[in-house]
Amino acid sequence: MVKLLKGGEGTHHVLGWLIMRNIFESLITSPKIFRNRDVLRHSYTPDYLPHRKEQIESLASILVPALKGETPSNVFIYGKTGTGKTATVKFVGNQLEAMGRKLNVHCYVHYLNCELIDTQYRVLATLAKVLGRNVPMTGWPTDQVYEEVRRAIDSRDQTIVIVLDEIDKLVKKGDEVLYNLSRINGELERARVSIIGISNDLKFKNFLDPRVLSSLSEEELIFPPYNAEQLQDILEQRAELAFYEGVLDDDVIPYCAALAAQEHGDARKALDLLRVSGEIAEKENADRITRDHVKKAVKKIETDHVVEAVRTLPTQSKVLLFGMIILTESGMRKFTTGEVYAVYRSLCRKLNIDCLTQRRVSDLIAELDMLGIINSIVISKGRYGRTREIKLDVPIEPIKQTLLEDYRLEALSVVERSMRSVTSLEAFEV
Ligand SMILES: Nc1ncnc2c1ncn2[C@@H]1O[C@H](COP(=O)(O)OP(=O)(O)OP(=O)(O)O)[C@@H](O)[C@H]1O
Numbered sequence: 001m002v003k004l005l006k007g008g009e010g011t012h013h014v015l016g017w018l019i020m021r022n023i024f025e026s027l028i029t030s031p032k033i034f035r036n037r038d039v040l041r042h043s044y045t046p047d048y049l050p051h052r053k054e055q056i057e058s059l060a061s062i063l064v065p066a067l068k069g070e071t072p073s074n075v076f077i078y079g080k081t082g083t084g085k086t087a088t089v090k091f092v093g094n095q096l097e098a099m100g101r102k103l104n105v106h107c108y109v110h111y112l113n114c115e116l117i118d119t120q121y122r123v124l125a126t127l128a129k130v131l132g133r134n135v136p137m138t139g140w141p142t143d144q145v146y147e148e149v150r151r152a153i154d155s156r157d158q159t160i161v162i163v164l165d166e167i168d169k170l171v172k173k174g175d176e177v178l179y180n181l182s183r184i185n186g187e188l189e190r191a192r193v194s195i196i197g198i199s200n201d202l203k204f205k206n207f208l209d210p211r212v213l214s215s216l217s218e219e220e221l222i223f224p225p226y227n228a229e230q231l232q233d234i235l236e237q238r239a240e241l242a243f244y245e246g247v248l249d250d251d252v253i254p255y256c257a258a259l260a261a262q263e264h265g266d267a268r269k270a271l272d273l274l275r276v277s278g279e280i281a282e283k284e285n286a287d288r289i290t291r292d293h294v295k296k297a298v299k300k301i302e303t304d305h306v307v308e309a310v311r312t313l314p315t316q317s318k319v320l321l322f323g324m325i326i327l328t329e330s331g332m333r334k335f336t337t338g339e340v341y342a343v344y345r346s347l348c349r350k351l352n353i354d355c356l357t358q359r360r361v362s363d364l365i366a367e368l369d370m371l372g373i374i375n376s377i378v379i380s381k382g383r384y385g386r387t388r389e390i391k392l393d394v395p396i397e398p399i400k401q402t403l404l405e406d407y408r409l410e411a412l413s414v415v416e417r418s419m420r421s422v423t424s425l426e427a428f429e430v
Pocket of ligand 1: 041083
């Protein structure tokens with residue numbers, strides 16, 4: 001039912017709503033920064049990869065037998081994070097499949113990320129699925145799934161390239177599937193299989209069965225880190241697609257490149273910096289991206305990482321960290337293990353959870369330090385022994401919000417509120 005409003009305040013209110021601009025209007029008419037933000041995202045595979053010509057050509061020459069009905073060698077690819085390993089393999093894989101279609105040769109590349117598909121069973125079941133077999137994601141004996149994969153591959157004359165990205169994550173749970181896959185060619189009559197393993201953990205080779213290792217690393221490709229100039233080229237190429245003309249100050253790309261070069265030449269980091277700088281400029285309604293926006297982006301990315309690390313901490317560490325926040329907010333910039341322990345113990349009582357020993361808490365403090373959440377140094381107190389001096393090294397507000405999101409710590413919001421009115425720490429027996 002529609003109610004008719006007579007004159008007065010109510011009418012103004014309704015009219016106000018009627019003539020109010022659509023809430024999206026100001027958002028879409030604000031200065032335009034991004035032409036296509038998606039090209040800066042991790043999921044985007046560029047058509048051209050500057051400074052990876054050598055690796056692209058090497059990989060292509062390893063895989064070319066696939067187009068001639070022969071078996072390509074298996075390859076291991078190493079390199080630090082963000083050095084373009086995945087992008088290169090996907091790029092070469094796409095080109096290989098395209099050439100296969102052109103020549104009417106059955107040649108396919110299947111890409112699996114072992115960070116997500118991280119068990120023997122799931123690798124085989126996923127392969128079976130992409131090869132068109134109906135295999136449940138749990139429940140069958142592994143041998144049976146392997147047999148399905150083998151039969152699906154051998155159903156016709158074809159070459160299958162299996163890419164196992166982050167292969168180290170899989171190896172941590174046993175290398176049986178790698179052992180089987182590396183020997184599969186001996187069990188095939190019509191088809192051929194080649195395996196590409198990708199890893200940024202150089203040490204993981206030590207965990208592999210020597211037979212698997214020698215079979216999988218018939219060829220090895222190393223991806224060196226990018227230097228600042230190379231990162232600059234990569235960013236320039238993407239920026240052209242990502243931003244409207246003229247929105248980037250001249251020093252923005254060199255600055256992002258220099259910062260990422262300091263951190264082992266990580267192109268992902270450089271692209272993230274550029275994207276987040278653009279997003280901050282957009283939020284501020286600025287019409288240009290400046291060096292200042294990059295500085296803010298560095299801070300935001302750092303905070304986001306820490307927040308993520310805090311979110312996955314065990315409950316005891318979260319309580320401990322909450323105690324440190326209380327100490328900091330009560331005006332203490334530095335505190336000792338003993339002071340933190342007293343607050344921690346009191347919080348455990350309030351939450352009704354077990355309280356760890358001071359020794360164990362010292363270990364947790366060291367872990368928080370390693371994660372970069374706190375900063376702690378051991379100082380000598382002469383004949384009184386040594387103590388740890390701790391301070392929080394991160395913006396407090398987002399960390400506090402993240403801790404309170406954990407339902408097990410919900411009761412602490414009351415403590416937090418009452419803390420605002422407590423001026424001394426006596427309540428915590430410090
Ligand atoms: N030479 C390049 N040209 C253009 N973009 C690149 C280049 N190298 C890397 N990138 C981009 O940088 C990001 C990270 O690259 P990629 O995922 O290939 O790194 P990686 O070496 O596989 O890293 P990780 O080991 O962490 O998985 C991606 O967005 C990718 O498109």
